[in-house]
Amino acid sequence: MSERRLYTLKKESLNAVLEIWNQQTPVYVPSGREKDITLQPMDEAQRTEDYINLTLPVKEMVFEQKEALFSWERGESGIQVENLAHRHAGNRILYGVRACDTYGIAYTDRFYLKEFLDPNYQSRRETVTIVAVNCLRAGKHCFCTSVGTGVFSTIGHDLALTELEEKYLVEVATEKGQDLIDAAAKWFAPAVSQLLQDKETLRQQVEESFPLKMDLTNLWDDMARTFDADFWLDEAHACIGCTGCTNVCPTCTCFNVVEEKQQEDRGERVRYWDSCQSDHFTRNAEHHNPRDAVSRVRYRIYDKLKYIEERFGYKGCSGCGRCTDVCPTYISIIDIIHAMQQTVREQATEPAVHQMTAMRHEIFDREINSRRGLYAPDVATITRMKQETPEIKRMFVKYDDPSLHEHYQHKGQFFQVTVFGEGEVPLSIPYGPEQQDELVFDFKNVGSVTEVLYQMQPGDKIGLRGPYGRGFPYETLKGRNLVFVGSGVAMAPLRTVLEPVLQHREDFGRVEIMASALRYEKLIYKEEMKAWSQVAGVTVHYALKDPTDEVKAHNGYVNDLLPGLNLEWQNTTALVCASPSRIKKVAKDLMTLGMKPSDILVTLETHMRCGAGKCGHCKVGSHYMCVDGPVFTYEEMMTLPPEY
Ligand SMILES: Cc1cc2nc3c(=O)[nH]c(=O)nc-3n(C[C@H](O)[C@H](O)[C@H](O)COP(=O)(O)OP(=O)(O)OC[C@H]3O[C@@H](n4cnc5c(N)ncnc54)[C@H](O)[C@@H]3O)c2cc1C
Ligand code: SF4
Ligand code: SF4
Ligand code: SF4
Ligand code: FES
Structure with missing residues (x-):
């Protein structure tokens, strides 16, 4: 909407307006007492004005705690799949939402509705109209004014109401908001823009009254300098992984997916809120987990205060204070910010390199x-x-x-x-x-x-x-020597490049294939490798733990074979698919031989659930391994926080 329309509504007319809206669309209003305030259908609950904020953010109205993604049914003609994105509660008007939550909605709109569009979120969001009511007092842990998301709503609402003595100033932000005004037109009077000045004066007064004020000007620098600070250990010891902090957060978007099998021949896939604070979140097959207790606790704080903003341009923390309110072991994002600032004041610490370098973020249309x-x-x-x-x-x-x-x-x-x-x-x-x-x-x-x-x-x-995902950059490999390093099934992703390279052999220099496994039987492509080794300029090297009579093999690690390749290393690209620790060892040896880290291509296969930048499981720093990777240069890999 180009023009921001203003109205006034007498306070005594509010109930009449809500009634009119409710006749067309169910209106949800704040209800309950003290710390237990929820949005309830106004037909069923008593509306309260005596509340600081909702106990849970309105996020749950657009991103349900548990929701079906699709159903499948096996019949005689095969399997039928039905997208269930449209199965949800229907139209709703959410009245009484605070600025920290409308900001949260603005961010989740950005997150779910761009790039790989999330159909479940979209279908719920389209049916929800949000009426913000601006705060006039702060809770104990509110710090929206410090992060700059409040105290009055500026984004994410359809209508915003500000209480100015005996009336509300009503600001229309969207067509949906204008539809609400039109539906109860007789109660709204056009307002003069002078009231915006009154509103600004009120905003300053409310902001002044906030008990909690923080100067976050140097926050990212403080974070870079305290990534490895001792206080994280205390936080990690205290955290019991209950996930309360992420459940109540208006900007937490992560989920897990599970199968609900209704019978042998039909079922549904559902998703439910998941949390980086639980230890299964990043677990890979065979129980490898790249995050320990310290990195788990730290990850949430860095995601909220930095990574989300770095990637999406929105604050990842809207300052609602809920995570501090709910934590049973008194872990507080506010105390952690203070601890960062105090540590930097008291000790001269170098910033962590990976917090100072921002690698590209891949945004593309898929x-x-x-x-x-x-x-x-x-x-x-x-x-x-x-x-x-x-x-x-x-x-x-x-x-x-x-x-x-x-x-x-x-x-x-x-x-x-x-x-x-x-x-x-x-x-x-x-x-x-x-x-x-x-x-x-x-x-x-x-x-x-x-x-x-x-x-x-x-x-x-x-x-x-x-x-x-982003694959290997085939075109950039032309004219170069290529070294393929893969262990066991990890040879599979390399074959994507290997096949076309062998078909267009004349476009490339020498090709060295380094295949490793515990035993010869565990190698894949055994027959293909014998055939590949017959191609001029292609050599296959085997590194096996156990000896074999099948091929000539080195008994040991693949690294041992690298110096003997005698390649012109400046004109060589290596493609390495292995565990992160093995990648590091191979890359180190290749660099000792003279290779540049930008010429070493690696694949980082972290825990993935959605494959499309939504579930959050694969995220390392502000990067999604499923979208930005899994193929990176080793130079890029080194700019990631060491949590993969
Ligand atoms: C980009 C990418 C490409 C891959 N390509 C291959 C391949 O070509 N061949 C192959 O054999 N394996 C591949 N893997 C690993 C494979 O995805 C896991 O072995 C598989 O997810 C294990 O699932 P599971 O249910 O059998 O095991 P469980 O241990 O029961 O895993 C449960 C869940 O954890 C997650 N998970 C577990 N291990 C991994 C893992 N290593 N990587 C990512 N998520 C994991 C999955 O979401 C899985 O559903 C790849 C992984 C990634 C990320
Ligand atoms: S991180 Fe905490 S304070 Fe910030 S928006 Fe989330 S719940 Fe609120
Ligand atoms: S990764 Fe970020 S968005 Fe996801 S649960 Fe953790 S803090 Fe929330
Ligand atoms: S609420 Fe507290 S204890 Fe629970 S996961 Fe979050 S930080 Fe850990
Ligand atoms: S965000 Fe879901 S797998 Fe990457």
């Missing part, structure tokens, strides 16, 4: 990959299964709708693969762009979903979403 809405997969049929190693299989798959193979474009690095009724896992694309009508995956049987996938047979149905 709507092509969400044909049924972001979370509902397309159905595909397994055409063949091949045993690669005792625990790795290769699966060949065709979409049930063959036209989807035409839609599919060879960009991206992985698919989200659904086993209906069991779950979804990210699997890399291990083939080149020549693969037009069939998709191939190599996967290891490591846990609950891959175990069921492992037992599946040709003819069985799976679901596919994708491809997602």
Whole structure:
């Protein structure tokens, strides 16, 4: 809306207006006492004006604590998938929302409605109208004025009411807000803009009255200097991982997905709020977890005070104070900010390098990959299964709708693969762009979903979403020597590049393939590697823990073989897929040989749930491994906080 329209409403007329609105659309009003204030349908509850803030943010009206993403049903003609984004409570007017929560909504709009659009959030958000009522007093832990999101609502509302003696000044921010005015037009009088000056005077008075004021001018610098400070240990010892702090936060957006199997032949995938404060959040297969108790507690604070803003341009903390209110062990974001400031005042500390460097953030249009809405997969049929190693299989798959193979474009690095009724896992694309009508995956049987996938047979149905992620920059590799380093199933993502490189051999320098595993039987692509080694200028090297008679192999780590390659290292690019600790060891040795960190390409495969920058599980600093990566240069990897 271009013009900001102003009205006045007599205080005694408010109930009549709410009644009129409620006849058309259910109005939810603040109800309850003291610390237990919730938004309730006004037909069922007594409205109160005696409240500082709602106990829970209005986020739960647009991002439900638990909601269905899609349903699936197995019938004679295959599996039918239905997007359930539209299954929700319907139109609602939310009255009495405070500035910290309208700011939260403005941020969640930005977060869910751009890039990979979240259909569930969109369908709920479209049906909700928000009427802000500006605060005239502060709670004990309110600090919206310090972060700059309050004290009066400036964003995220449709209408904003400010109490000016016997009347409300009513500001219209959107068409939805104007519709509310029009629905009860006789109670609203056009207002003169002088009232905006009265409102500003009132705002300054309210701001002055806030008991908690913090100067956050140097906050990011203070954070950079206290990343490794001792006080984090105390916070980590105190935290019991109850997740209360993230549940009450208006800007927390993370979720987990689970399967609800209703019967053998049908079920739903649902999502529910999840939290970086629980230890499963970043856990990978075989129980590797890159975050310990200190990094868990610290991550929330850095995400709220820095990473969200760094990435999306919105404050990640709206200063509502709820996380401090609810924490059973008295962990307080306010005390932590004070501890940062005090530590920096008392000790000269160097800033952590990864807090001073901002790597690129990848924002691109991948709507092509969400044909049924972001979370509902397309159905595909397994055409063949091949045993690669005792625990790795290769699966060949065709979409049930063959036209989807035409839609599919060879960009991206992985698919989200659904086993209906069991779950979804990210699997890399291990083939080149020549693969037009069939998709191939190599996967290891490591846990609950891959175990069921492992037992599946040709003819069985799976679901596919994708491809997602940023792949290897094929074009930039031309003219260079290439070293491929992959361990076990980690060779799979490298094959995406290897296949086209071998088909266009003349475009590249020497190609060195470094395959490693515990035993020869555990290597994938055993036959292919023998064939690849016959190509001129291509050498395959094996590094195995146990000796073998099958091939000439080094017994030890792959690193031992690197100096013997005798490459012109300045003109070499390495592609490394392994665990983060192995990547670091290989990269260190390659740099000792003379390689630049920008010429070492790595894949960082963190815990992923959505694949599209929404669930939050894969996030490292302000970067989403699923969107910005998983392929990075080693130089970029070193600018990330060491929490992957
Ligand atoms: C971008 C990417 C590409 C991958 N490509 C391949 C591949 O080509 N072949 C292959 O065998 N494996 C690959 N993996 C690892 C694979 O996704 C995990 O082994 C798988 O998710 C384990 O799921 P599970 O339910 O069987 O095991 P569980 O241990 O029961 O895992 C439960 C959940 O944790 C998460 N999770 C567990 N381990 C991982 C992990 N290593 N990475 C990410 N999330 C994890 C998943 O969301 C999973 O649903 C890839 C991972 C990523 C992130
Ligand atoms: S981090 Fe705490 S104070 Fe900040 S918006 Fe979230 S709940 Fe409120
Ligand atoms: S990662 Fe950020 S948004 Fe997600 S639960 Fe943690 S603090 Fe909240
Ligand atoms: S509310 Fe407190 S104890 Fe619970 S997870 Fe958050 S910081 Fe930890
Ligand atoms: S944000 Fe969900 S996997 Fe990256």
